[in-house]
Amino acid sequence: MMTYESEILIDRPVEEVFDFVTTLDNLPSWSDTHSVTPAGGRADEVGTRYRLDMGRGPVRSDLEFETTEWKPDRNWSFKTVSAGRMSWDGRYAFEPVDRGSTRVRGEGQVSLKGWRRLLEPVVRGELRREEQAELSRLKQLLERSS
Numbered sequence: 001m002m003t004y005e006s007e008i009l010i011d012r013p014v015e016e017v018f019d020f021v022t023t024l025d026n027l028p029s030w031s032d033t034h035s036v037t038p039a040g041g042r043a044d045e046v047g048t049r050y051r052l053d054m055g056r057g058p059v060r061s062d063l064e065f066e067t068t069e070w071k072p073d074r075n076w077s078f079k080t081v082s083a084g085r086m087s088w089d090g091r092y093a094f095e096p097v098d099r100g101s102t103r104v105r106g107e108g109q110v111s112l113k114g115w116r117r118l119l120e121p122v123v124r125g126e127l128r129r130e131e132q133a134e135l136s137r138l139k140q141l142l143e144r145s146s
Contacts, residue, residue, distance in 0.1 A: 002124045005107045008135040012142045014096040017104060018073045020142060021092055024050055030138040032130065046070055049081065061085055087111045104138070106131055 024043050027033040037051040048067045069077035077091040090108030097103050
């Protein structure tokens with residue numbers, strides 16, 4: 001199993017950052033998600049399912065996720081529910097900071113399945129770097145739009 005933690009301070013109010021991150025159609029603008037397909041329900045309810053086509057270059061996966069925690073302007077957690085190449089439990093936490101800024105913390109654990117588990121030592125560092133890079137892209141996008 002691989003774990004990651006990343007954190008960034010964004011100069012935008014917590015409500016705005018939470019709303020942008022948890023709007024599924026926005027994921028391709030800052031993460032390695034290529035497309036999002038809602039699979040039922042609303043995005044802001046525990047139990048909502050959605051399918052993500054994600055990855056970089058030729059390494060792509062089509063995974064179904066489910067929202068496992070939803071606390072407006074505070075937390076959004078999710079997990080994979082599809083039997084695929086990996087299992088993933090993730091969480092974004094949002095904390096208001098002085099003068100209308102927001103601290104965003106991403107954390108999670110990913111397990112590759114089958115023979116792919118042999119790749120985990122190689123993939124571990126890339127996963128951590130990419131999660132931090134995604135938060136950096138989010139920061140640039142939100143601060144540029146202000």
